[in-house]
Amino acid sequence: MNIGAKIIEIRKKRNMTQEDFAKIFHVTRQTVSNWENQKSYPDLQTLVQISDEFDVSLDTLLKEDMVMVKKIDNFKVYKKAFIGLTAGVLTVGILGCAYIGICKVQHNNMYKSVERAGFTKELNENFIEKYQGNYALTEDGVDYLVTPKTIGKYELDTNNFWLTARKGDMDITINIDENRKIFLALYPGEIEIDEKGNEIDTSKKLTDVQKTHMNNLLINRKEEILPIINRALELWDTINK
Incomplete structure (x- = not known):
């Protein structure tokens, strides 16, 4: 029936x-x-x-009434699929919002550590021309620069900041990379040095111009360079802690 x-x-x-x-x-x-x-x-x-x-x-x-039973069975299947799909969409939405929130917090905290260390960044012509858009801190005639991250706003980044210390018209330029390795710029090229201003890789081939520049900085002007290295490492530790 x-x-x-x-x-x-x-x-x-x-x-x-x-x-x-x-x-x-x-x-x-x-x-x-x-x-x-x-x-x-x-x-x-x-x-x-x-x-x-x-x-x-x-x-x-x-x-x-097999027709009606079949309709109900189909309804149950569709209902289950709909509930599953809805739950999946809500889950993805919640996770997406959480991820964006974490990215915003992490992004803001990265630059707060830079600003707390005393670095500033101004959007005016003179500042941009002098510091090339970097965060900058100048002490005793030395510019300490932090290069802004190039990541997107909604990307997590666990890498450390690079830091550059330069004196004069780039007469002395020291770079500290994300792994806290120290490099002395020779223009062109660079060499890795330790905290005491000693060359690390002595097997690296250098031109005569590079060797002259390196010896002048690491031998003749070592007392001038060491305080810059020490202060650069101190700042690097502060912004990347």
């Missing part, structure tokens, strides 16, 4: 017209007629209401 036949049976047992039945469930008489003639089916919410109203179990209503 199908749903339509069961509705007829329920209605006739209670001496109800289609109009009476329709009023209970806030539908038209034509809708009830379509149900009974299997031209359409009640939705799931209405089936539950019919079950409650006439104390007839859903199992009884649906028994042998």
